[in-house]
Amino acid sequence: MITDVVICQKKKLKSDWIEEIIIVYASRAFGWKPPVYAHLPLILNADGSKLSKRQGDIKVENYRKEGIFPQALLNFVVDAGGGFTKDMGRTKSRIYTMQELIQQFDISHVKPSSCRLTPQRLPDFNSLELRQKLADKKELALLVQEVKQLVSRTYKDRLENHNLLLQDDHIMSVLRWSQDRITKLTDLVNSNLAFLWVTPSVHTLEDITSHSSNLGVLEDIRLCLSKLLEAEFRREHLKTLLNAFSTEKQLPFSKLMKLLRSAISGLKEGPGVAEMMEILGQTGTLARLDHAVTVMKTFQTNK
Structure with missing residues (x-):
């Protein structure tokens, strides 16, 4: 039995009234209680x-x-x-x-x-x-697959070269790291967060090839980072290490950060360098530095 009829507010037509009257009288004829009509606002x-x-x-x-x-x-x-x-x-x-x-x-x-x-x-x-989905194990697994498909579609040209970070563990880390930065998953493929998935292109790294001394700096910092334990590859510890490296090499800290930001992400602005290193992980960070070093060596050879 129909007890309630909820109708969206609209201009009432004559046929609408007739239908309602028929329902009311039919209900009474069968001894039923007529439905209550309500109109929702727009x-x-x-x-x-x-x-x-x-x-x-x-x-x-x-x-x-x-x-x-x-x-x-x-x-x-x-x-x-x-x-x-x-x-x-x-x-x-x-x-x-x-x-x-x-x-x-x-x-x-x-x-x-x-x-x-x-x-x-x-x-x-x-x-x-x-946030609620991230707190649920099953929902998190579904989000990981959704992000994987989203990144693959967005950077399909890189996918063919197996040049994307699409491991489940990495995506989970990115999702947890970014929950205060994004409001929807599509934000993760904006240009300012492309570094999460894509290795900087040769063209993007052109700026750091202009100074030959950058090569030695990248090789030295790469060696320092490779000696860290995986558990030490955390933001605060990395900040301390980078500051100490800057002092030891008598290299302005701002200049070092600019170089590392370019080598790791290809960006001029964005999250802090130590923060980017932490989210990429030790393996990912070292791979980015290796790539930058290779690009610089190739540039110097062809110069």
Whole structure:
């Protein structure tokens, strides 16, 4: 038996009224209790205008392509209002499961006024959902595979040369490291984080080949790093080592950092050098330095 009929607010047509009247009278004829009718308010844009099919940002597939999780999108819409107990006295955002939302819904809390979406809150909900997935072993495994596919698609030209860091352990480390830096998985393939997956190209390393002394510095720091135990390859310990190396070689610390940043990531700006080394790991860092040294030697030979 149908007990409640919830209809989205819209312009009422004559046929709509006729259908409802028929249902009411038919229910009475059979001795049933007629359903209770309720009309939900519209969901509007932040400026108060109506959502339109012509707007790309109301299509679910667009959000999926952008890396928005289903549960994050659901909570984003629910956050606008519409009869959920959690709206009462809420102080901060959180992700609610479908079952929790079902339990919280109360038709008496539905207001006649329209709800307005707040686009800037969607990244927050997606970030919260990402954190919850990272805390779940099964969800984490699925995220690793999703990131692997994302990176492979983005850098497919490098994949053919087996020139991508796609080991599961590395991806897990990246996900945990980046959870305070990103709001969606697609952020991981932005140009400023490409170093996580891609070895700097020869073209990118051209700047460090202009000074022949850089070769000796890279070889020396590579030797120092290779002597560390894996457990010592941590940010704070690396900072201490790099400072000591700078002092010993009488090389300005800023100059050393600029050189290492270029050699390891090909970037002029970004995370700290010790932080990049930690996330790449000892094997990954040494491989990047070996690559930079090889490029410099080739350049000097062909000069």
